[in-house]
Amino acid sequence: MSIPQLKNPKKLSYNELREQVSELARRMNILTDMRAVSISPTGTPKFNFSDDSATLDVPSLEELTELTEDCEELGEELAEAKKTINCLADKLLPKELNGSLSWSYSASSTRPDYGPPYSPTNPEPCTKTITSNIQVEFVSGIELKFCREDNRIPEDCAATGSIDWSISLNKDGSNAIPITWSDTPNGQQSCATRNSTLNTTYYIFAAGLNLNENGPPQAYRYMGSFFVSSAGEITRTVNTVNEFIEGDPLPCGLVPEPEPEEE
């Protein structure tokens, strides 16, 4: 409770004057001993002058500073988490969902060792990774343009495997659109234009063929779909499959969580 204000009459007797000055001195002594006190950072600064003490409440910046530092640390952790998320997104999603290279498929192809002597007709054994991307664009009218781009690394490996794309009108893979691709060097696109049916969903499949020479072809994997509206707008879906090999490090620096202990 605050101290009451002093009465301040214009005329005082000698005794009243004594009391007044004594009270002023007493209050001055309280003020002399005023203490500044740290309070919560969300508190309101306040001056308290009671009959026996005076305090000044000052919101603490120390706690606020700690909170700010915590926020900065959390910000750094958040930035790291965003990096991981972006890294995973890059691995799981195509770069441009609504543009080029909408679907991607990779396979490994091996040239078996048929023994020496090696020659152009009997190349040395080798293994290459084939990555193929495919995209679709609306041209005009009812025309759709399909383009694919293949990269084979190492390029000089003579393994004869390839990747086949199938674009079907049915989700079971039947009723495929015939597209003939030209064999292009690494990084170059092969494109084909086809008449299409609007207001229709197309289903995309991919498989590796002849990956180990005369071996069986891979089963076609469903890669996603696209829908062409009557206005020619294309909406794409991408089927994402995560493959992890046991013992291999996880992507993007992820650390596996320890398995829970059995009770």
Add this chain to the structure above:
Amino acid sequence: MSIQKIEIPENPSYQQLQELQYEVTKRMNVLLEIQINPVSKTSFPKFIFAGTNAKLNMPTLNGT
């Protein structure tokens, strides 16, 4: 160093009363000139009332 408290006699004489009034007025004038002194955000606030000046150490975000 803080200023000492004023001694208040129970029945002050006229001269003592004069001295009291003088000292209270002097201190009041010092208080009127109180200075806010910014200090480090991790420091504690502190009120210092010396004989000739009064200041309040106030933590600030930019204080040193």
